[in-house]
């Protein structure tokens with residue numbers, strides 16, 4: 019598999035699923051499954067994507083549009099399209115370019131990149147790589163001291179918003195990971211790695227790039243006072259003590275002076291609480307089906323949250339987005355913009371920066387084509403009248419809001 023643009027164009031790569039297929043070939047199974055998998059029975063993982071299929075479009079016919087305006091403003095910043103890059107931890111395992119490559123591609127495409135705390139590259143280097151907006155996503159890994167130091171560094175480096183992920187009281191049970199020996203592979207014991215090594219050796223290209231990059235990266239943005247950067251293998255255990263509560267938002271607000279985005283909201287009650295705590299935006303998210311399994315697909319939860327915040331804060335969403343038409347549907351239901359996780363990470367794994375660029379180009383072309391077929395001149399003009407949702411969604415929303 020080459021990494022140039024040629025191998026990423028049609029006929030080989032037409033949609034995001036094509037990038038996923040290349041990623042699956044290129045990555046050793048433990049790394050691919052870490053990226054691709056979800057929690058427990060993966061009900062929510064599947065439902066996130068499937069629920070988009072229940073929404074029907076209501077196009078306006080006989081309208082000719084030469085060009086549509088895809089731009090949006092999120093937290094006062096102009097983006098070229100309503101697609102932002104979600105925080106994806108361990109990106110450097112997928113490709114040595116990791117977070118730097120993804121941020122660069124986002125900037126070139128005129129959109130924003132959100133850097134995960136669990137990053138193999140220094141947050142300063144990631145910010146320097148992009149000409150677009152960059153946000154920093156915070157986990158309280160390594161305790162409050164490490165978090166405060168991370169926030170201060172992010173502020174100093176020029177990140178324009180802080181994203182607090184609130185759905186990760188502990189790490190979800192992603193059953194593919196223990197089966198693949200993910201923990202053993204990231205650890206230091208050679209003996210413990212042995213049963214899993216054959217699969218790694220079967221991917222010599224990935225292995226060579228990984229070794230040339232220095233092997234398992236340290237987490238340069240989680241510097242535990244007196245101990246230095248956290249090891250990747252220690253993350254799952256550290257998450258147990260890292261649950262973010264509403265009380266934490268108060269001290270975080272004192273350290274971080276910019277806008278705060280609360281990521282991981284699924285209900286009207288939590289949305290209202292986030293607004294009361296001063297969130298400038300909320301992200302309707304179930305972590306891509308990686309945390310609590312059997313929660314609602316995010317596209318189903320979106321209308322309830324939009325109605326609850328009633329314009330007092332911006333609403334973003336993520337989960338299951340694989341096509342531009344999914345993004346258009348989310349905007350019609352009230353999202354200001356959409357975050358993509360796996361859709362760009364498959365591209366990153368397939369071909370580094372060029373793969374992320376290709377993923378963004380596919381989605382952009384999809385959105386533009388969908389708008390033209392809908393007879394809608396711009397993303398800003400999309401509204402509820404362009405879609406039809408199942409009656410059961412409406413009934414459920416009314417029940418939930420009255421609880």
Ligand SMILES: Cc1cc2nc3c(=O)[nH]c(=O)nc-3n(C[C@H](O)[C@H](O)[C@H](O)COP(=O)(O)O)c2cc1C
Pocket residue numbers: 052053054066104105106107108134135136155183281303304305306307308336337338339357358359360361363
């Ligand atoms: C491999 C992987 C790692 C992730 N790491 C983080 C993370 O470090 N912090 C976070 O807030 N969300 C993380 N997420 C969740 C994403 O930010 C996003 O909510 C999710 O991927 C959206 O679903 P999608 O992948 O179907 O687009 C991760 C998702 C994946 C797939």
